[in-house]
Amino acid sequence: MDTDYKLDDAQWRTLLEGVAAQFDELTIMRGFQYYKQGRVEELELRDDGYAHARVKDNRVCEVAVRLDELGDSTCTCPLDRGCQHMVAALLRYAELCGRPIQAIVNARSALRTSGDKTAASSNASGSGRNDGTDTPGRGAADGVRSGASGTGTDALPWADAPGTGRSAPPTSSRPLRPAFTEQDLSELPVANWHERFQQRRGPLHLNVRTAQEANDLLADLHAMRPELPYALEQLFSLHALCFVLERMVKPAQADWRQSGFFMGFHTQNAMESLIGSARTLLEERLALGSEASAYWGRLLETADFLRERMLTEDKTLNCFAALHASLWLHWLAPASAGSEALYEEELRKLRAAEQELGKALSLLPWTLAQCLLLIYLERDKEAWSLLAAGGGKLMLGPGPLMPLLDVIGRAEQWERLRGWLAATGPLLAGFRGEDLAPYGDYWTAVVERLPEAEASMWDTLAAMLPFSRVIYEEALTAHGKWERWMDYQMSSGQDPLSFRVAVFKPIEKEAPELLLPFYHQAVERYVLQKNRDGYKAAVKLLKRLAKLYVRLKREERWAQFLSAFASRNSRLRALQEELRKGGLLS
Structure with missing residues (x-):
């Protein structure tokens, strides 16, 4: 340092x-x-x-x-x-x-917690109530305690919480707000956490629409907790973010006027920021060792919580689906707290949900969640069958697919990745250009390690045409497949002038003869337009052809062609003028 x-x-x-x-x-x-x-x-x-x-x-x-x-x-x-x-x-x-x-x-949150504790301490000293039970790390985040029983046990600062068996404190002039102790968070199910979140917030203002409202609610929730072991703090922070997200998502799904893509602009931005924060949290290393941890039950309840919301959320939101995927990609991955038994159990729960939810099931995240678990269990063919069975109903895009390919790519299992690319390529029909770029990058990485996979790459990308045009052309260029590249341009009727000149530089250097039919075909198309712009474009290409014939040392053949071309089109006076302006005719 x-x-x-x-x-x-x-x-x-x-x-x-x-x-x-x-x-x-x-x-x-x-x-x-x-x-x-x-x-x-x-x-x-x-x-x-x-x-x-x-x-x-x-x-x-x-x-x-x-x-x-x-x-x-x-x-x-x-x-x-x-x-x-x-x-x-x-x-x-x-x-x-x-x-x-x-x-x-x-x-x-630390500053708010400190402020609340100071206020509570002041209130306690003013009323003469101090039973000496305040111990560091065990008190509620706002420092409010009740010592009326004299038993030395922390009493909950709100009316009977479900399943706690504890009673409300005496009435006071200042309403006491719900908070947590470390023991509460260790022992209470996460469903009770969310109940207390809602009790603290109260029945009003539960709908969150802006970043400022989200920020205020999140800060208020963090003020509920005391100092915690880091693993428990991670879980608490995740559920606080999820609670705020639900305050945004539920009203949007309930109101048809602003559902899915029609959610308000500021609400959408605030939601995306919260999702980003939650995913960043999930990407941190989980500070929970194994099933022996005291917080293992809370972790499994977190998985249940995210699964339940993922399976029923609107397909356009991708809110809890993204968090569920991040949970299993990081905290419950094989390198973290995951295990084969855990993956089998999660698969069972996902498959049971299909019968329970019926048409309410959100198909794409349900399918992708199973595929990730099947990857961990090395049952790839089962995952491919699941994706193929979904067909067009899935609307599978490159974005949702990439995390699955990332798992295999990071493990450097190139043969396995080749199988996944070949199996999923046909399912991506309908996506173009930049959307497919990450998919094409994976093919490049596979072929670099496995040269024998090149034939499989060409077959797959060709079968995906015309949607795979961009990545197909880039692959042909990268591998110097100029003849195949030129065949594709001519068969699809491409215009040579729509390409940058730099695109043709390597072809002019390595296989200039391939450009001759491409340019000649285009010249004839331009002449058939029978207008001044078409004639100018034809002359521009004819000048390129002249240079190509000189490079190939076929000047005599060029002279024969140009003479025949000018004679054949002698009645097109505008074309003759453009040929003379371009220096092709004297």
């Missing part, structure tokens, strides 16, 4: 307080995502008290963070307030100083 990067405890506390004051929860989450993606470059601590950094976004943003007064920080991005680029730079700075970055991520 660079010796210039030092923070004493007082400076660290000041920095955390500044972060909590200057940045909202969503901005912090976005900044954390940028930091995790390695977008912070060239961070430098200067004598002027600023930390300067470059943060990559759609463009490179120049950030100058004033460490002792964050409000004076600047960034070249369009935002006129604290932005995610500043947060990312601060996280990198904290890392270089050897300080925990999670403290910055949780700065707002």
Whole structure:
């Protein structure tokens, strides 16, 4: 670590307080995502008290963070307030100083928790009620406790919670708000977590429509928790995000006027930010060792929670489907907490859901979830059959398919990946251009490792035409298959002038004779248009042909062709004029 990067405890506390004051929860989450993606470059601590950094976004943003007064920080991005680029730079700075970055991520909730505890302590001392049961790490996040029983047991600060057997505290002038202890979160099912989230929020204002409302609700939920072991904190943070997402998704699905793609613009943006934050959280290493963990039951309930919502959400939202996929791709992957028995059990639950939900079943995420588990279990043919059975009803696109291919690609199982590419290619018919680019990249990677897979690649891409045109042409160019490339352009009636000149440079160098029929065919088409623009285009190609014949040392043949061409079209006076302007006729 660079010796210039030092923070004493007082400076660290000041920095955390500044972060909590200057940045909202969503901005912090976005900044954390940028930091995790390695977008912070060239961070430098200067004598002027600023930390300067470059943060990559759609463009490179120049950030100058004033460490002792964050409000004076600047960034070249369009935002006129604290932005995610500043947060990312601060996280990198904290890392270089050897300080925990999670403290910055949780700065707002920690500040609110501290404030609530101070207020509660003040209320308790004013009323003379203090039974000495407040122990660190076990109290509710807002510090409100009831000691009326004198038993030394924490009482819940709300009316009878389902399944707890605990009674409400005495009535007071200030209503007490629900919170959690570590024991609550360890023992209560996650369904009860969400019940308490809703009790804390109250019956009003449960619909979330903007980023600010989402931020306020998320901060309020985090104020419910005490200091927690990191594994339990991860689970709590995920469910807090899910609770806020449900407040957005349920009203959108219930109201036909703003369902699916017609969700309000600001609501859509806020939802996407929350999904991004949740996926970033799920991409972190799960701090839960095995089934012996005290929180294993909460993890399995989380899987059930996400599955239930994924299987019934509107297909245009892809909200809980994305989180369910991330859960099994990361926290429950074979390299983390996953196991063969767990995958078999999840498969059983998914298949049972088909009968239970009937037509309400969301088919695509249901199918993809099974395919991922079958990949983990190395039952690829079963997964292919499942995808093929869905057929056109699935509307399978490259985006949903890529995470499955990523699993096999990261494992470098190239022969297996070849089978997946060949099996899924025909299912992607209907998608064009950039959508299929990642699929084409996987074929490139496979053929580099397995040259014998090239024939399978050509067969698959050719069968996907015309939708695979872009990646098919790119593959032909990369492998120097000029004759096949030219056959495809001529058979599909392509115009040579629609290509950049640079496209033909390698062909002119390696196989110039292939361009002759392509240019000649186009010249005849232009002449048949019988207008001035067509004649100009024909002359432009004829000049290219002249150069090609010289390169091939066939000048005599060119002279014969040009003479015959001019004679055959002698009655087209406009064409004759263009030929003379182009220097082809004297």
